[in-house]
Amino acid sequence: GAGVSQTPSNKVTEKGKYVELRCDPISGHTALYWYRQSLGQGPEFLIYFQGTGAADDSGLPNDRFFAVRPEGSVSTLKIQRTERGDSAVYLCASSSSGRGPTGELFFGEGSRLTVL
């Protein structure tokens, strides 16, 4: 597709359940990022992939959060044993690695997660 696609756009779940959020980056972009945005806050970095490998996962808040990108394209953010504090908009972005650190990120519209 033309842009970064995220599914689902909205997810409501109960505390303790498992959730998967999917991101389909811009075709050809090898760098992929996950951010979390709470109401009234700036995006908070979670994890960054370069190809299939996680180059920096320092932003993952705890071991309930995990992300994969097995073929270097689509990525899935997985949250186990969800808590109410996990409620936020999860943003995915991709970037062309050909530009290295000077390249801007292109964001999807996000997946809004609500944990009841």
Add this chain to the structure above:
Amino acid sequence: AQSVAQPEDQVNVAEGNPLTVKCTYSVSGNPYLFWYVQYPNRGLQFLLKYITGDNLVKGSYGFEAEFNKSQTSFHLKKPSALVSDSALYFCAVRSSSNTGKLIFGQGTTLQVKP
């Protein structure tokens, strides 16, 4: 460690007047600086970036930003504001020594009144 500060939660300006949204940063190494805009219930859209060279960079929708190394600032500006510019604006920084994560500020809401 990288960090970004946007000291104003909200900026109010009348349509047709110039606007400034402030941003200061802290980073080791040379900074790469970015501005993004977010409209309600939408993803972030890239506006402009500073990498090197001329301190005044121009971007989308008539916006520009001025890099000031001595003041570690990267303020967003526009000579004449439009009501449609009303949105949430984020400044972000990446270090030249860290090719990965982009760190965002807390955001500034711009309100342009007719």
